[in-house]
Amino acid sequence: MKILLVDAQTLPRQALVRVMAEDAPGAGVLQAETLDRALAYMAEHSDIELVILDIVLPDAMQLGALEALRWSHADVPVIVLSDRDDPATARAVMDGGARGFISKRSPLRVLAAAVHLVLAGGGSITPPGALRVPKTPSDGADPHEPSASRAATSASHERMIGLASGSAMC
Numbered sequence: 001m002k003i004l005l006v007d008a009q010t011l012p013r014q015a016l017v018r019v020m021a022e023d024a025p026g027a028g029v030l031q032a033e034t035l036d037r038a039l040a041y042m043a044e045h046s047d048i049e050l051v052i053l054d055i056v057l058p059d060a061m062q063l064g065a066l067e068a069l070r071w072s073h074a075d076v077p078v079i080v081l082s083d084r085d086d087p088a089t090a091r092a093v094m095d096g097g098a099r100g101f102i103s104k105r106s107p108l109r110v111l112a113a114a115v116h117l118v119l120a121g122g123g124s125i126t127p128p129g130a131l132r133v134p135k136t137p138s139d140g141a142d143p144h145e146p147s148a149s150r151a152a153t154s155a156s157h158e159r160m161i162g163l164a165s166g167s168a169m170c
Contacts, residue, residue, distance in 0.1 A: 001119070002028040002047050006038040006065065007054040007081070012104065016052065016081075016111070023112040035060040035068055042073050050119055051078045052111070054104075055093065063096050070097040077118050079125070081111060090126055100125035 003020060007013045013031045020029045030045065032038040035057050042048060051073075057065050069078055077099040082089065085103035093101045100114045102125065114125045 001026070001049050002030065002045055003115070004030045004032060004038060004041055004045075004048050004051045006032045006035070006051060006057065008033050008057050009054070012054070012081075015108070019108045019112055020115070024115070034058055035065045038065070039068065039072060042069070042076070048073075048076055050115060051076055052115070053078050053080050053098075055080055055082050055089075056084070063092055066093060066096045066098060079111075079114055079118060094124060094126060098124075 001024065003024075005013050005016050005020075007016075010033070013033070017029050017031065020027055030041050030048070032041055036059055038051070038053075042051075051069055053065060053069065055063060055065055060068065066078060066080065069076070074097075078097070079100035079102060080093045080098045081102050081104055082093075083104050085101075085105065090101045099118050102111050102114055117123075117125060
């Protein structure tokens with residue numbers, strides 16, 4: 001298994017490499033600090049099974065990195081790991097095709113569980129409440145009414161936490 005970590009900051013990449021080495025021994029972990037390098041790795045390594053992406057990169061604007069990766073390699077799932085964890089960003093990332101959205105403030109075990117869940121074919125992962133962006137009155141939805149997508153997100157989050165603690169199976 002190969003995972004590509006894309007983050008402009010060295011320290012978070014190194015911490016994630018350590019977590020992946022402990023949690024998925026034998027996994028190859030490639031590191032890129034720019035979108036250009038990530039795309040080059042994707043072209044060179046057709047066996048990359050997952051991308052963990054910070055959307056703030058020096059050579060990509062906002063969601064540009066996610067869009068470029070999804071356009072060039074739509075079959076490879078992407079988990080976005082970001083400092084920007086407001087609901088609008090989470091919704092934009094998930095709408096952009098990411099399979100998961102994890103705040104950099106989350107415990108590392110949450111990311112490890114998300115990786116396992118996504119690689120096992122599990123659904124989208126977001127923290128509870130991350131997608132609670134109020135809908136506009138023009139779409140007819142009541143922003144205070146729970147939706148099926150929020151319930152599914154909450155269920156995915158519960159599975160992820162269960163995986164992290166070793167008490168649940170996919």
